[in-house]
Amino acid sequence: MGRWEPDARGRLAKAALALYAERGYEQTTVAEIAKRAGLTERTFFRHYADKREVLFAGAGELEDLFVRAVAGAPRAAVPLDALTAGLDAVAGMFADRRDFACRRQAVITANAELRERELIKLASLGAALAETLRGRGVAEPAASLAAEAAVAVFKVAFERWIAPDEERSMQLLIRESLAELRAVAAGA
Amino acid sequence: MGRWEPDARGRLAKAALALYAERGYEQTTVAEIAKRAGLTERTFFRHYADKREVLFAGAGELEDLFVRAVAGAPRAAVPLDALTAGLDAVAGMFADRRDFACRRQAVITANAELRERELIKLASLGAALAETLRGRGVAEPAASLAAEAAVAVFKVAFERWIAPDEERSMQLLIRESLAELRAVAAGA
Numbered sequence A, B: 001m002g003r004w005e006p007d008a009r010g011r012l013a014k015a016a017l018a019l020y021a022e023r024g025y026e027q028t029t030v031a032e033i034a035k036r037a038g039l040t041e042r043t044f045f046r047h048y049a050d051k052r053e054v055l056f057a058g059a060g061e062l063e064d065l066f067v068r069a070v071a072g073a074p075r076a077a078v079p080l081d082a083l084t085a086g087l088d089a090v091a092g093m094f095a096d097r098r099d100f101a102c103r104r105q106a107v108i109t110a111n112a113e114l115r116e117r118e119l120i121k122l123a124s125l126g127a128a129l130a131e132t133l134r135g136r137g138v139a140e141p142a143a144s145l146a147a148e149a150a151v152a153v154f155k156v157a158f159e160r161w162i163a164p165d166e167e168r169s170m171q172l173l174i175r176e177s178l179a180e181l182r183a184v185a186a187g188a
Helices: A008-023 A028-035 A040-046 A053-071 A079-094 A098-109 A112-137 A143-163 A172-187 B009-023 B030-037 B039-045 B053-070 B079-095 B098-109 B112-135 B143-163 B169-184
Strands: none
Touching: A008 A028, A008 A040, A008 A053, A008 A098, A008 B112, A008 B169, A028 A040, A028 A143, A040 A098, A040 B039, A040 B143, A053 A079, A053 A098, A053 A112, A053 B079, A079 A098, A079 A172, A079 B169, A098 A112, A098 A143, A112 A143, A143 A172, A143 B098, A143 B169, A172 B143, A172 B169, B009 B030, B009 B039, B009 B053, B009 B098, B030 B039, B053 B079, B053 B098, B079 B112, B098 B112, B098 B143, B112 B143
């Protein structure tokens, strides 16, 4: 097998999710994932540190994209507008990923360690956004509160997006969650 | 030793925190905690399920109190006002606990498993508050967003309250966080 495999990363992720669903996350080995994807273990480890990383690599990319968009928002933008730029940026990541996201969520929901990891990723996102806002000159506690509110908007929109009967886009659900947060905070 | 020990629970908590700080959480045993408190292991287990529970029993009590206050808010209260009633109720728990809370936080910060447990407790609080709001007739996603916002207010206020130079009460810091959240959501 050559060093370069077309979409090896995507094939590994797809194979891993299929196996996690069939056999359970704990019971699946990296060797099995590589075999199912028609690749070697060596190729697996070029793309992912371990089998857990297959599920959470996207969360790291999401945080980077979110933070960059907030940092790059116009200097005059108030905290919530800078965060909205970040939310819009990450919404694009979800366009063709609904099937993957739903299956990923089912694996995570079934495993306490993975649920904890998901919470840690969200906490890390909140901390990174607060730091980015402070970098934009936003004082505490406004920076942390705005960041936590944005994480809540993202979390709630994501939970709705992966719900069985939901067909709206992540972008639309994020916009709706943001509007609801504003309404709730305004005392609606 | 009699079956009833004056403030055995408080003495055990104090002894546990002292030992966690001196020796590290992992290295401390229940036998050592009981001995330091001048009590038996049997008495320890009448009050706490294990050594981790000493750190998180308060989080369970806080959730119960918070949920009861939100559920008991006037029927006409909007979500944020019902949650404010809950925040006010739990603020009272912190009156004389600053020293305990600071030392507890130092132990938790030093241990990854305990930090995860803290995140789980906050996520559980958010879910319980959202459910309570739905029980009050609040629709989704407003219920989840309002609940997550209240958890953010609590978390940010708590982090400030245990900061080295902070002398204001938890109640005041909660009120301030709440006002900041409103301002941020209004686009300040």
